[in-house]
Amino acid sequence: MYRILVIEDDEVMPKIIERILHKEAYHLDHVVNGKEALQKLEETNYGYDLIITDIMMPYANGFEVLSRVKNRKEGKPIAVIIVSNAGNEDMILEGFKLGADDFLKKPVIPGELLIRVKRLLMRYQ
Template sequence: MRNILIIDDNDIVQLVLKKILAKEGYSVDIAINGKEGLARIGQQPYDLIITDLMMPYANGFEIISKIRQHPMGKDTPIIIISAITNEDSVLEGFKLGANDYLKKPITGRELIIRVKRLIDAQVSRAENI
């Protein structure tokens, strides 16, 4: 069973993403801000992390950077889902190590395909080592 961590303070996004992904057979954990997210990453390994950019206490970029520095997070695929859509922010997200950037509003099907693709790629990479 694959684990996914969602870091987002928006209740709708938390609820819906959890339901959609749980239906596809993933086990989903929710963190309502960056601090909690980092704490959870320290507790167990995740196969994928989905994060928002605008959250209190620590913005998304800082969280991604810290995830990439964390021993348990440095290879985990990261998808950003955000309402911020300007080019600079997108580029910054990728440069910091995110694997994908979805702009709101998102479609459920596209999300599932991207999630699947990233997790499968990660799994096969792990198996090849």
């Protein structure tokens, strides 16, 4: 079973993501900011297969989490999808420079999210 960490400070978006992905029997954990995400990653020894993160969050933003995940020297690689309202070109390019595997603009299209998640999980197997 794949483990997915959802990092999102909006209360509605994680429910939408869970609703889209629940049929695939993924195990989803949700945290509300980057600080909690970094703690959760440490607690689980980075035991996730995929991270879906917002960019603009309190305490530590999505770029900080992305950078930490992608710059680890040990452990298995983790796919990262950025999902954000902030869709200006500079932010998208910054995400990809830091190692993001994909970027989706809110509101997400359910079928598109599901296909992108499946594709990344297969690539990182």
